[in-house]
Amino acid sequence: MGKSTVIPFGPQHPVLPEPIHLDLELQDEKVVRASTSIGYVHRGLEKLVEKRGFQEYVYVAERVCGICSFGHGWGYSKAVEGLMGIEVPKRAEYLRTIWHELSRLHSHLLWVGLGADGMGFESLFMHAWRLREIILDIFESTTGGRVIFSACKVGGVRRDIADSELKEIVARLDKLKKEIDAMIYIILGDETIHARLRRVGVVTLEDAIALGCVGPTARASGLPLDYRCGDEGGAYKDLGFRPITETEGDCFARCKVRLRELLQSIDIIKGCVENMPAGDIAVPVKGFPPAAEHFTRVEQPRGEALYYVKGNKTKNLERFRLRTPTNVNIPVLVKMLQGCDLADVPNIILTIDPCISCCER
């Protein structure tokens, strides 16, 4: 056993899409200890709630993350709606569910690409991102934006999707589903991917519970933690949602959970389209948020995000707090890195699907 060496990893690193810094303490090729530091992209978006009106802030909330932008807009709106006691029309809830699940599809496809890129599987990376383009086109035709949608507002949604357009979306998703099926067959059957991901970065169920991880990371260890079966709102209750879990807890299981969720999201969207209720898409919002607090959650593609708002009877909220899924997945990441090979570090980091700019707001 040689003496330990500390090597810095990130914040700028070819495999990392996001700025996180790790100090890896190595003995030979094995990582014995890892410590993380973040703070490279802090933007102070929570503070901005004091400067922007509570209805305007939804545009800021969306900009917390470029991938779960719809989810953050929804989470913020849901928190303010809870604070002010606003009942959102059913059709708006269904439309929100459709956009949220489309976000999950594009987030997971993006992840497949990044994960493949981290392993050096460049052609799969290109392929996954080409499929993702279909989702971005659906976003553009229904909301007018590809990344920032500005579709959600306090009290409902800002745009309706016509029934003919909904049918067209389903047809496009059916086509996409065939391609995703073929892609899943490739990923699950490829020897190289098995060699890189199986039995790497294992999190046991006990660790998952003790370290409090969320999202696909928790579900891959057999912890059925998915807020979509809680009181998420949207159409999940009506559609009878069941979370997807795997039991191995390794990188491959996390990959499998995300791949299966791709197909599940397509089914949820189809369910929404079939049961789409008619009616209004928004209710008018009158007055200012009362001097009270409210707290809510949304299941983002990376896991559960928490939203807290506090009003003070003025146009601006007093406090907005957001805890994103990556925040709680960092302790488990440190645990996974202990004892792994240096060459597996990129794969392990990528399989928790870190979103650091979300995490720092």
Next chain:
Amino acid sequence: MSYLAFAREMIGNLFKPPATSEYPFTPTKVYEADRGKVLNDINNCIFCGMCMRNCPSDAITVDRNARTWKINRFACVQCRECVTNCPKKCLSMDTEYTAPDTKKTEEVLQGPPPPPKPQVVLTEAQKAAIAAAQAKKAAAAKAAAESKANA
């Protein structure tokens, strides 16, 4: 399980047209819903300032007295909030984006001068009626003041 499971897809891709387009030589796909840039039909604008008050990024400045409408296109986040809130519906969203620039310039639109106030020409009889009504009103006010003072 197999090696080269992706090879079929890759070889197939060799014979397919490219998935990307050669922008700017081929124009991009445009959807009706696209949010490009804000346009103002300044002749219909009443300079009420609703767009300015609702803009989350403070990109619009409206000057009622000078009758100017100013937009900083590089601060605008294309949220469409101003278009939704304009009472005269003179704002619209173009599907074209703002062209990049080396300076953050502002675009100022100058509205036409306000329409002249309509000149009302009164006949002698109307003038007399107005004078009588005013006199009556003044007398009533005086009577009310007196009764208040006596009380």
